[in-house]
Amino acid sequence: MIIDINFIGLIIASIMASAVPLILASCGELITERSGVLNLGVEGMMIIGAISGFALMTVTGSLIIAIFGAMLAGVLISTIFAFLTQTLITNHVATGLALTIFGIGISAMIGKNFVGIPGKEFPVLFEGLKDIIPLLGPILFGHSIVFYFAFALPFITSYFLKKTKIGLIVRAVGDSPESASNQGINVRLVRYACILYGGAMSGLAGAYLSMIYTPQWIENMTGGRGWIALALVVFSTWNPIKILIGAMIFGGLTIIQFHMQAIGVRIPVQFLTALPYVVTIIVLVVISRDSRKIRLSTPSSLGKSFHKDN
């Protein structure tokens, strides 16, 4: 069997493409969690982004409106979460679950009229360079702008957290809201901003799925990716660069599963489909076993409400 070197390039590129929504949603959630807020509503925000992006694209015909609209939808739905957890001081876990249930319901309700409508072609960049360089060509070129943004995002996020003043404030709020508050930082405001930012990134991740990755609307099309994104944040021990690695592993599992089915590996398809979920559990176990390391890297106030009495 002759393996075309460009074919390998294409497989790597498809792994990267399936990693994109995970990277986007995880990097967004990472910022939220770094500020001390655990938002379990990623799956819900993602699916809202998916339907909003697809619906806006179909109705307005504008890809730009659709992409930004999906992010805005993510922001809007996460505002509910922010208001409840920050202003009304509700439990983060329960509120996040409500957000996911609500999001799946609302998206299916809106999406009813968009089932079966074909998507639009999303423009790709540097298409012409794809065939010039073997192997690297298909990996580096011919992708959507969202793809490039996703792969830059972990580095931007890392820089933001480590080198900028606002990043430092976010970390301070997550590690010790009391002292941050005593320093005159508005903890609630910072957390609001981080939650809304997480919503925007989840919305973008959803829009990538429904507009670029598989351009159509299918109910429940996020299929647990939001939850895997949450697991990736733990996997990364809150380090954005490691999200990149984790997302590639999971992207790889998804793609390999398709190829194994295609070449007729005699493993029931359900077992292959279950692989990413099982691997998530195994990875979580391996990472969490070292409880000291987890304790050191987890934002200290993660999931705990902060209320300033005045």
Place this chain on the structure above:
Amino acid sequence: MIKIVKRDQPSRAIFFFTPVLAIFLTLVAGGLIFFILGFKPFEALKFFFIVPIADKYGFSELLLKATPLCLIAIGLSFCFKSNNWNIGAEGQLTFGAIVSGGVALLFYEQEGFYILPIVILAGAIGGMMYASIPAILKTYFNTNEILVSLMLVYVSKLILDYLVVGPWSNPEGFNFPETRQFSDSAKLPLLFEGLRIHAGIFLALAAVVISWFVFYKTYLGFQMKVSGFSLKTAKYAGYKGKKMIILVFLISGACAGLAGVGEITGPIGQLHREISPDYGFTAIIVAFLGRLHPVGIIFASLVVAITYLGAETAQIFMQIPKYTGQVFQGMILFFLLASDYLLFFKIKFIGSKK
């Protein structure tokens, strides 16, 4: 002028009043959504909440749907009270159904009084086995139980799918994704001629009584409550934290497994692809709406069961998408959590004078 004042201690009256307030607010918001969608709000709400349970058959359907919700929510209340976030009851339900269905299939051409108890027990054990995974990983490997229990939901549904399509599919079933029909001895008896409500409801009621007894009359219940308030205090008091975590997960898994048994040995009588319309997730809302109190959970399961029926009725009569049910469920939880604010804070209306 409105002023918000912190209460000296949470108000107990409001603790049981806020669920009612949450339901009311959900109805208002629901009416608003129907209005935006272009329906007459009151008519839509009537089709959603009153028409489905207006006759005997409807009421039986209500109890049929409330049964698994109540059973699972009771189990979850053990976890939630002690601060364990088991959100994978849907998976435990599915796995319980798989194990009990497998046992029922072993007996498929046999009759006998002993079959049903074995089938029921198998379901509870299946649910416990599946719930023990997140519990053991949490206690011995420090792994987050939320994510593990959730991932296992997807895995359980895929296992079920594999079984009913593959090795367990009915040999005379024309390749439909379902197993053989269980023998009559493996089915929970129906309670009334022509209605689908079955003996599973007694399992739910038994769970209510037992949980009430455990919560309020035993040392274990007390320990759970203390651990829920403060793990530090529990440790200081010398409670065995790890045992407790595993125990509450097992109880919760057993309840979810029993709910699974009810779904497959009740009206359906076989395993197939979709045995539960997300009862395991909805039961989380039921548990909170019922304030983790056994009696509260009975009421909450009835209220939330209506959203399932209402969604079906509204879809048939008004072409309102059936997912409205989920939207309502999400809203109930939102409003409930939001109105909890009143537990800790008083809103005072102060006159214009200073």
